[in-house]
Every structure is written in C-alpha cells, then in structure tokens.
Amino acid sequence: AQKVTQAQTEISVVEKEDVTLDCVYETRDTTYYLFWYKQPPSGELVFLIRRNSFDEQNEISGRYSWNFQKSTSSFNFTITASQVVDSAVYFCALSEAINFGNEKLTFGTGTRLTIIP
C-alpha cells in the first residue's frame, strides 16, 4: 500500500525567512509520480509540481524549490524568502497506476504554513 507522511502538522515562520516542508513516501512501484499541492483558505487545490520517479533532478521555480531523493524516499519543498501569500496548507501526494488507468493520488495529511508579517 502506498503512504505519504508529512510529519510537520503546522509551521510558522516570520516573513522573508526560508522554510522547508518535509514529505516522505512509501511505494512498491518502480514507476510513480510525486506531487505538491497548495490549498489556500478558499479550498481549491493548486498544483505546484509533478516529478516522476526516474527524474531525481532538483527543480527550482522562482522562490520554490524541490529536493527529490529516492534513496531516502523523500520529496521536500522549500520556499525561499517567504511571503504572507504563501500561507496555506501544503499537501504532498503520490500517484499509483493501478487498474484501468486509474492513477489515483494518495495524499499526506498536509502541513499548515503560516507566514507572520
């Protein structure tokens, strides 16, 4: 069974500080995809990044960066120079390809990030 663990339930940092959100996953699949989503108070899940299991290159997008390490089954997310607009719940998720093309996502429990102005 697949599992995603986000051990940090809540994090608060002062604006402009850097913050890293941790994600550890478990899967028996050799081919899988990892995702990060942001959920602001409005409730919509906003896609941030997708990474496949064969691509361990780290990625940077503006103030966001992701560190994928297969050896430790981790896919951590760092926000540099945090801003108040970054306040949200962040979810890490893992997709498995099971029956009939169903690529359902297994989500972690989320990390609530609060940026203090």
Place this chain on the structure above:
Amino acid sequence: DTGVSQDPRHKITKRGQNVTFRCDPISEHNRLYWYRQTLGQGPEFLTYFQNEAQLEKSRLLSDRFSAERPKGSFSTLEIQRTEQGDSAMYLCASSQRAGKDGYTFGSGTRLTVV
C-alpha cells in the same frame, strides 16, 4: 477553458436528506475523480471514471453513495440518507494522464450535515 467547476460550493442539509453534487471537468479530459476531504486531513480517493465508465470505487464509498458520468462529460455524486459523518469537502478532479500531465481540481463542495 474555465477549469473544473463544482456546484454547489456549499450545502447544508439535515440528516437523512439526499444531496447531489455536480462536477464539470475540463472538456478534453477523459478521466474524472472524486475525492473527499475531512477537516485536518488530506483528500481521500472515492471513485474514478474513464469517459462514462465508473471503473474504480473506494471502500469509503458506501452503498448510500452513487456517482454517474453520463456521456462522459459532467459527473454527479449523490449521497442518500445523509449522516453527520458525511460532512466533508467533496473534491472533483479531471485529467488526461494524471501522472504525465497532472490533475486539475475543482474548488470543491463543502457539505455540512446537521
């Protein structure tokens, strides 16, 4: 393309009543998913459609729940004889190939059963 639309955004119902939610996916997406999210938790998979065929159902989907996707376009999720434990956010997502292209989620329908 306006993304994935869900209606209504909020629903308050009395225990025992039936409710129906609607999801309009992105038009070219053939895969449609329903998820349920309770307070403080991540979304949990409920069911999956490929075109009009419902191909997977989670054990979370009791026999009070039914989902349809007629003609492979919009989808409805109906809950019969609602219980307080059904209170949650119901999220719809669509994709072509989720692993390749990712999902697009709607804003969800928040159900409160009183």
